[in-house]
Amino acid sequence: MSEPLLAARDLTVAYGRTTVVHGVDLDIPRGPHGVALVGESGSGKTTIARALVRLHPLAGGTIAFAGNDVTRLRGRRLLPYRRAAQIVFQDGEATLNPRMRIVDSVAEGLRVHRVVERSAVRERALELLADVGLDGDLARRYPHQLSGGQRQRVGIARALAVEPQLLVLDEPTSALDVTVQARVLDLIGRLREERNLAYVLISHNLAIVDRLCEDVAILYRGRVVETGSTAVVLRRPTHPYSQALRRAVPEIGTPLLVQPTRAGLDVSTSGCPYAPRCPLVADRCKEEAPLLREVEGVRVACHRAEEAVARVGSADGTPPQGTPPGAGDP
């Protein structure tokens, strides 16, 4: 593989004394290419997203963009990176200035980064809004006069205004109705080809990840537990957590077979963070945190990855009959 557009190494982020992202490595190839970060609440996906665009300080690790270390850039020297890597937040309403018409919100970035001549700013802002399907008098509206889907598209137009190479999309459609979501997903799919975009997509929806991202990293409690090509990871998940995640996705026409487990017993250990919930947990898992290693074409952090693969057997993630031999009682 050629040099990635963005390479994060040993990314570590802490809130006060609590470390929430533990040494994550991430490569984002040049566009058009999508990499998904998937995980449940508390997995650190939003924190990683913010750290990648330097909105949150790092406790450790490095971020290289197009071969340049951007980890410690500040002030004026950070500006080129600010422009090259843009973020779109989940909640479009909270990120737009309620006192600015949306055309002015889009124009702001064009001015700050001097993307076009001052006299051409307004025209370019209108073009960008038209490009995301917001034309005519919509451009003159205030954020509260738009629907959630429209606001999300403003967020995308704003990010694209400065002609970034990398977009970080943090749950861009999770607050939207499904028909509106479909339009925003189409938009992202079209723009990535037209503009050669590389992006990091944060999502809890595996079907969206499947549609928009070539690669995926599954996170659990601030660690990557499995990463590889989306086609492989979603169809043949290896890590027991990825398997549980895949099995839990409700689908029309397929009854969920998940059995409820007792809530309130999820205690972290010094070993594998998934051990308290893992059906394949062994003594070693409680003592020694697994590192990412290559297993059948993907990278997995699991001592028992081989057993996990054997346990599922088929691609559809059907749970096994009975208890696998050697599995400890969780």
Add this chain to the structure above:
Amino acid sequence: MIEARDLTVAFGGTVVARVPELEIRPGTIVGLAGESGSGKSMTALAVLGLTRHLGATLTGSVQLDGEELTGLSERRLRHIRGRRIALILQSPRAALNPTLRLSAFARRALVLHGVPRREADARLRSVADSVLLAPDVLERFPHQVSGGEAQRFAIALALALGAEYVLADEPTSALDVTVQAEVIALLRRVRDEHGVGMLLISHDLAVIDNLAEQTIVMRAGDVVESGDTKTVLGSPSDPYTQELLAAVPTIAEGP
């Protein structure tokens, strides 16, 4: 059985929900699907006579085992809300009292609804067990529990109050997918083992498909399609239902 006929909720002259027919039988789940603004939540609030508190007018009929609920006094309705028909919301933590441990909150609710104080704790403990909620979770404050635990608590409280019907408004939408799968399994159990009848409101058609025998699809206040879930979601006749189904992203089969 809950039986609603010609239910119409309006703010001034604007009708926000119009449901010609809704029947919820014990031990069955009726799914109510639709996008934001379709009138799903208004329908649930109308069944409980809560729309009047929003300043809406309600016409039509809602009967619980033959007893007409519309027009009942607040005092009478309070005997039905919670005790016979419970409401479960998307974010149960918002409905809890942040200064009370879950057990204390439940005790107050149970006593308020006429359960003798000395019975309240035992009753809560026994239903907590049936939704697999560990006893130590009950001794926590709302900010110390996860969304899934809070939702299990809401289900447990409804059962402890002896509710025969549950109106669940997006009960799994705020949950992680693995937690959602478990809550879906628990709701199934509440239906099958406790014989509870449910109205399940969800924007997620796959969640409805997994739980509901009957499905109603609403759009902009109107019912566009209703019937057997297998038919409505398997071979929908209404173009809007078809559009909704087509918009749901799915993971393509095969590598």
